[in-house]
Amino acid sequence: xxxxxxxxxxxxxxxxxxxxxxxxxxxxxxxxxxxxxxxxxxxxxxxxxxxxxxxxxxxxxxxxxxxxxxxxxxxxxxxxxxxxxxxxxxxxxxxxxxxxxxxxxxxxxxxxxxxxxxxxxxxxxxxxxxxxxxxxxxxxxxxxxxxxxxxxxxxxxxxxxxxxxxxxxxxxxxxxxxxxxxxxxxxxxxxxxxxxxxxxxxxxxxxxxxxxxxxxxxxxxxxxxxxxxxxxxxxxxxxxxxxxxxxxxxxxxxxxxxxxxxxxxxxxxxxxxxxxxxxxxxxxxxxxxxxxxxxxxxxxxxxxxxxxxxxxxxxxxxxxxxxxxxxxxxxxxxxxxxxxxxxxxxxxxxx
Numbered sequence: 332x333x334x335x336x337x338x339x340x341x342x343x344x345x346x347x348x349x350x351x352x353x354x355x356x357x358x359x360x361x362x363x364x365x366x367x368x369x370x371x372x373x374x375x376x377x378x379x380x381x382x383x384x385x386x387x388x389x390x391x392x393x394x395x396x397x398x399x400x401x402x403x404x405x406x407x408x409x410x411x412x413x414x415x416x417x418x419x420x421x422x423x424x425x426x427x428x429x430x431x432x433x434x435x436x437x438x439x440x441x442x443x444x445x446x447x448x449x450x451x452x453x454x455x456x457x458x459x460x461x462x463x464x465x466x467x468x469x470x471x472x473x474x475x476x477x478x479x480x481x482x483x484x485x486x487x488x489x490x491x492x493x494x495x496x497x498x499x500x501x502x503x504x505x506x507x508x509x510x511x512x513x514x515x516x517x518x519x520x521x522x523x524x525x526x527x528x529x530x531x532x533x534x535x536x537x538x539x540x541x542x543x544x545x546x547x548x549x550x551x552x553x554x555x556x557x558x559x560x561x562x563x564x565x566x567x568x569x570x571x572x573x574x575x576x577x578x579x580x581x582x583x584x585x586x587x588x589x590x591x592x593x594x595x596x597x598x599x600x601x602x603x604x605x606x607x608x609x610x611x612x613x614x615x616x617x618x619x620x621x622x623x624x625x626x627x628x629x630x631x632x633x634x635x636x637x638x639x640x641x642x643x644x645x646x647x648x649x650x651x652x653x654x655x656x657x658x659x660x661x662x663x664x665x666x667x668x669x670x671x672x673x674x675x676x677x678x679x680x681x682x
Contacts, residue, residue, distance in 0.1 A: 427660070430653050430656050430657060430660075431657060433650050433653040434451050434452060434650065434653040434654040434656070434657045435447055435448065435451070435452070436448065436650075437450065437451070437650065451651050451653065451654040452654045452657070452658075454651050454654070455651055455654035455655045455657075455658055459630065460632075460635055463630040463631055463632040463634070463635040463655075464632050464655075464658060465630075466546075466629065466630040466631055466632075467615055467631045467632040467633070468615070468662075470550060470553070470614060470629075470631065471610075471611045471612075471614040471615040472611060473550055474557055474610070474614045475607050475610035475611040476607065477550075477554060478553075478557035478558045478560070478561050478610050479561055479603060479610060481554070481558045481561070482557075482558050482559075482560070482561025482564070482565055483561070483565055485501070485562050486561075486562050486566045486569050487569055489501050489562075489566065490566070490570060501562065502562075502563070502566070504559065505560070505563050506559070506563065507559075508555065508556055509556055509560040510556070511555075511556055512556050512619065513619035513620055513623070514619055514623045516555060516556070516620050517552070517619075517623035518623070520548075520551075520552050520555075520624065521543065521624070524536070524541070524543050524551075525543050525544075531543075543624070544624065544625050544626075544628055545625070545628070545629070548624075548625075549620075549621060549624060549625055549629055552620060552624060553617065553620070556613075557610050557613065557614060560609070560610060560613065561606050561610060564602070564605075564606040564609060565602060565603070565606055568599055568602035569599070572595055572598065572599070576590075576594050576595075576598075577590055577594075580593070580594050601673040601674070601676040602673075604669075604673050605670050605673035605674045608666050608669050608670040608673070609670055611666060612663055612666045612670070615659070615662065615663070615666075616633070616659070616663070618631075618633035618634070622634060622637065632655055632658070632659060635655060636652045636655045636656060636659075639651050639652035639655070640652045
């Protein structure tokens, strides 16, 4: 033990109170006016040098970190993303371009000449077409709001129960039901809650004014797949609420209501709003369920587009249908513009 702490015979080793790193003692004159120069570090990178000694712990002058030069992204990165770019352009870019071209152009049936026009866009915002847009927005907003509330309550019950079996069962059921829609869902509700449905006849719902083929009935059907979707969206956010936050609120004299009002809800607000926007977009774009269930009795923009393309009402309205599709894309773009920042904000809070 004594030999490990003794000074070598030459007397050149470090003594008590002095630094063992020559770079630190040699760097002291720099405070008196010595100008640092550029030298070469261990990895071949330029580092600041004072009196011929590299400064200990100094960052390389070329911006590299840890003695390793930063690698710039070369063309290989873009080559790796080329298949994704080609797929996106083929499957999304071409249809969007064709839709935009048809929505703003008009072809003369006699001469075949094509000219730019805003007639189709203006007609898509008038009369029954505007009513279908308003009906779709109303249905989507109402169902998204109800599904948000019910989904949060169900997810909170699962988180509070602390039962792994219940959690697995709810997540599995939600994953299945959130993707169950279209004609099978419409048929299931017709057989259950339709005019001659089993539950309708047993509970005499017709005498109570129940009508599945109405705005209210369609909203109930939409909730069947929107509520499970909200459970899947909000459950990770509820898991991110830390128990220490509730304990701190209780120590500050806040009750359960005060905790949810001043702590939990402000933290969950981005996730709640993001979930609402996601549910709104899902309900706004739904078509098969409404087409199989209500037909044209409830004005929806997706049904109007199908009628205009197939010529069920008027012949030659294909371009108006494309204009309605462009209106839907604009609304969906606004929805995504709200959803993505909220998603990033909630991820930062619950990280």
